[in-house]
Structures are given as C-alpha cells and as structure tokens.
Amino acid sequence: MRFALVDGTKTDPQPGLRGTCPSCESAMIAKCGRVVAWHWAHKSSRHCDRWWESETDWHREWKARFPRAWREVVHVDDRTGERHFADVKTAANLVVEFQHSPIKPEERRVREAFYKEMIWIVDGTRGLDKSYFFLDSSQEPVVRKPLGYAIRWWSRSRLLHNWYESRVPVFFDFREDTLWRLGQFNPETKIAVVYPVPVELVVEDCMHGRAIRAVYTEQGEAKAISEKNGGSRSDPK
Numbered sequence: 001m002r003f004a005l006v007d008g009t010k011t012d013p014q015p016g017l018r019g020t021c022p023s024c025e026s027a028m029i030a031k032c033g034r035v036v037a038w039h040w041a042h043k044s045s046r047h048c049d050r051w052w053e054s055e056t057d058w059h060r061e062w063k064a065r066f067p068r069a070w071r072e073v074v075h076v077d078d079r080t081g082e083r084h085f086a087d088v089k090t091a092a093n094l095v096v097e098f099q100h101s102p103i104k105p106e107e108r109r110v111r112e113a114f115y116k117e118m119i120w121i122v123d124g125t126r127g128l129d130k131s132y133f134f135l136d137s138s139q140e141p142v143v144r145k146p147l148g149y150a151i152r153w154w155s156r157s158r159l160l161h162n163w164y165e166s167r168v169p170v171f172f173d174f175r176e177d178t179l180w181r182l183g184q185f186n187p188e189t190k191i192a193v194v195y196p197v198p199v200e201l202v203v204e205d206c207m208h209g210r211a212i213r214a215v216y217t218e219q220g221e222a223k224a225i226s227e228k229n230g231g232s233r234s235d236p237k
C-alpha cells in the first residue's frame with residue numbers, strides 16, 4: 001500500500017513510521033528499503049484484501065495521475081460490509097482499477113458487481129499480447145464514429161476472451177499515449193473491434209466526472225493511425 005493512517009491522516013511511508021490500515025485497522029509498518037518503492041505493509045502476514053495486487057511501477061505511475069485523496073480508497077458494500085481498496089475512486093464515485101495480472105472472467109464479474117460504477121485499465125504488455133494486438137496495424141478503420149479498428153486475435157493468450165464480456169469499459173494499455181477500448185469480440189472468428197482513446201483524454205474525463213469520450217475527429221484519427229504504425233510491428237514468433 002502507498003498509504004496508511006497515522007493519527008487518522010492518510011500518510012506516505014517514512015523510515016520507522018507505524019500506522020494503521022484504513023480498511024482492517026490493523027498495524028502497518030513503513031517499508032523503506034533501497035530496492036522496492038517505499039510502501040506500507042501489514043505487520044502480520046495476513047493480508048486484509050485478497051483482491052489487492054502487488055504494486056508494480058505501472059500501478060504507481062497510473063495512480064500518480066490522480067489526486068492523492070482518490071487513491072487507495074476503501075470501498076464498502078453497504079449491505080454486506082465487504083471492503084476492498086479501489087485503486088482510484090473519483091469524486092464522482094467512479095472506480096478505476098488497474099489490472100496487471102490476468103484475471104478470470106468469474107473473478108472480473110465479482111469485482112464489477114462490487115464496484116458497480118467502474119472502468120478497467122488493463123496492462124497489455126504481458127507476454128506477446130502487444131505484438132499480436134498490433135499485428136494488422138496497417139488496416140483502415142472499420143467504423144469512424146467513433147473511430148474503431150478491427151483486429152484478428154491470433155494469439156493463444158486469453159486477453160480478449162477474458163475481457164470482452166465485461167459490462168463496464170475496458171481499456172488496454174500498451175504503455176503508449178493511446179489506450180485501446182475493447183468493443184465487440186467474437187471468440188469464434190476471433191475478430192474484435194477496438195477504439196483508440198488518448199490517455200490524457202481518459203484521465204481528463206475521470207477528473208471531471210464525465211463519461212469517457214471516444215475519438216471522432218480527423219485529427220484524432222491521424223494521431224491514432226500514426227501510433228498504430230509506430231513501433232509495434234515486430235513478428236511475434
């Protein structure tokens with residue numbers, strides 16, 4: 001965790017500091033070593049949130065785009081009392097979850113039912129996923145309002161299979177300036193339609209509590225195509 005409560009205040013780790021977990025209220029210790037980024041850990045080995053994913057630099061960089069008060073917010077189900085840390089929860093109560101590890105559809109559904117208003121940002125750079133995603137990147141868009149491209153998913157990875165049935169917006173992040181929102185996917189034909197959306201636009205819409213826009217303009221189109229053609233055409237073999 002990046003934060004613990006010290007005297008009731010959300011606090012960054014400092015050497016020697018002790019705090020409590022904002023969710024389970026058990027003791028936390030600041031881990032301030034040289035190798036791993038400074039963080040807080042529960043004093044007992046038990047972890048209070050089994051949904052919590054070990055943080056990567058990718059998680060940290062994403063969360064840093066949002067106000068501190070919105071990061072690692074405890075989300076509670078009023079009826080059951082179940083509690084989990086939302087990676088980011090905006091002032092408009094939209095939960096933004098950053099998913100690095102593969103997650104099974106059943107697990108994804110449970111989390112979507114828990115958070116309700118949410119979007120997923122999925123790390124697309126695991127294995128060869130990125131190479132496969134951009135394999136046919138010379139194609140023209142198949143729809144223009146909003147701008148969308150068809151891709152054929154040749155990979156044996158379940159990236160698209162695991163996410164296409166989500167009822168909330170799913171964005172793949174290939175660590176470029178553009179995210180790709182997953183539209184339709186047919187697991188038989190393995191053809192998907194994906195929509196480019198600049199990272200800055202997604203962040204801006206979250207910051208303002210708006211629905212996340214799609215890209216319509218010619219200018220956006222030119223940008224998206226040039227990025228599709230840049231750097232991602234290596235043979236995945």
Ligand SMILES: [Zn+2]
Pocket residue numbers: 021022023024025026042047048049
């Ligand atoms: Zn805890």
